[in-house]
Amino acid sequence: MTSFRSDLHGLASDLVAIDSRSFVSNLAVADRVEAALVGFDVERLDYVDGAGVAKRALVAHKGGAGGLALSGHMDTVPDTGWQEDPWSGRIEGAWLHGLGSTDMKGPVAACIVAAQALPASVPVTLLITTDEETTKAGARIIAERSELVRRMRPAAILVAEPTRMIPVRGHRSHVAFTAVATGVQAHSSTGQGRNANWDLVEFLAEMKGIYRRLREDPSLQDRDYDPVFSDFNLVIDNHGAAVNVTVPTATVRIKFRYSAKVDPSPVVDAVRAAASRAGLALSEAREGFPPELPADHPLIRLCAGTVGTAPRTAPYGTDASGLQAVAPCVVLGPGDIAEAHTPSEKVRLADLEAAVPVFVRLAKEVAARPAQAV
Structure with a gap:
């Protein structure tokens, strides 16, 4: 866990540098994500959106059945208001700059690096969606069509939207x-x-x-x-x-x-x-029915205990509205939602780095428990 920083920084910067606004094809960014999934079984879920644009969601898995799934989306909002290059992927001082750096290509990179760091004995799944900012179609297609998800049956899902690592147990x-x-x-x-x-x-x-x-x-x-x-x-x-x-x-x-x-x-x-x-x-x-787990749900207690912060709810929406059909969902990720959708979006690299060992620990904890205890 001491040598992951350069991989994390490089992957996050590469993802930001690829234009994947929701109204354009995300195939290029999906290819970059897949290139980082060495050693995983990878399932491509291709579809055409309502405007006729080619899209792809990815499911990746290693290890046995069960375990934790880490989820994030590849698409971004439009580049409204940007006065500099939205796709620079620029690392300057302590920050990664660019459209989607916080919401949520930086967190996606942290999920991938954490999954890579897990030993082979720990099952982990990656649910990498698109169209989250519009129709949530990627999450819905994973829930409805993924054979890999059906075979591996993740016990819980962590949606790594930027919550400042505060567990979100429910949202609108x-x-x-x-x-x-x-x-x-x-x-x-x-x-x-x-x-x-x-x-x-x-x-x-x-x-x-x-x-x-x-x-x-x-x-x-x-x-x-x-x-x-x-x-x-x-x-x-x-x-x-x-x-x-x-x-x-x-x-x-x-x-x-x-x-x-x-x-x-x-x-x-x-x-x-x-x-x-x-x-x-x-x-x-x-969207799907608003996802909400009680504060005493085992998954929420596990996350709250791990990060040392009480759970809360959120007024926004995430892919959990569709992915809850697969397994119980918690929303927990690095970065601040206040940075998202702004014309100067950026994420603190230290926040991405700090999320990786938390995701690793949670994956190990979920794998060690019976499915009914998560």
């Missing part, structure tokens, strides 16, 4: 709504067109009412989470229409996040009814 999942209004494009001065935005006005007013209700109605809140109210975030897209053009298409996208104790149906029903009244075309996409 989302319903993603897309509402589309259709108009007629024309020069706005002629009176011949119809601006799709006008169809949105009443719908948007109702969405603001839902937003307020989530902050005011205790029946839609969960005191185990911070904030207690659910996220209801809205983005409007006129698809590049100019101000002197009647907008032909106006799209509203809403992400509604809810925890396991919150019934989402009142919000879902209200959005559907509002879209119907406004004459909008509405579609929905859902």
Whole structure:
């Protein structure tokens, strides 16, 4: 465990240097990950996303059946706001810089290096996904299609998202709504067109009412989470229409996040009814049910005891929403979520290094226990 640092730094930097934003193919970064998996059985799970882009999730295993699975995703958010090269993979002083360094190519590298460091007698699986930032398709495909997972039956899954190595026992999942209004494009001065935005006005007013209700109605809140109210975030897209053009298409996208104790149906029903009244075309996409383990679950107790920090919940979502179908999940990884999705994203190298022996210890502990005790 004393010579892993250069491997960790090099792998993390290499991964950051490859563009794998969710809307582009991740095959290049998947190839770099696979090159680091010497000695593992590797399963490639190829698919084409909804936009026709080639994608690949990876499952890798060594040792016998059972044990701990370490999971992370290869995709990143867009490079919005970056003023320097997002894919520099630059190591400067104590930090690795670049898009995805924290969320979550640095943690993925730590998972791989930890798995490599384990003796052959300790079973370990790597679940390396993609499209986590959008549809969670990679995790879903692993849960549904992986023969290697079915054969090796990991007893527990550690999703290494950046939590500052605080165990997260549960988090919210989302319903993603897309509402589309259709108009007629024309020069706005002629009176011949119809601006799709006008169809949105009443719908948007109702969405603001839902937003307020989530902050005011205790029946839609969960005191185990911070904030207690659910996220209801809205983005409007006129698809590049100019101000002197009647907008032909106006799209509203809403992400509604809810925890396991919150019934989402009142919000879902209200959005559907509002879209119907406004004459909008509405579609929905859902993550899996919000994953949540009790604080006294054996996996949560093991992680909390190992890192010496009490578990908590998180307001965001992770691949655990899909991977919980395979085994109980805890979210635990190096880095700070506050760095994620920013135009100056970076991760402290010492944090990545410190995570490796923790992952090794947890893998050994899980392997030493009966499956029912994890």
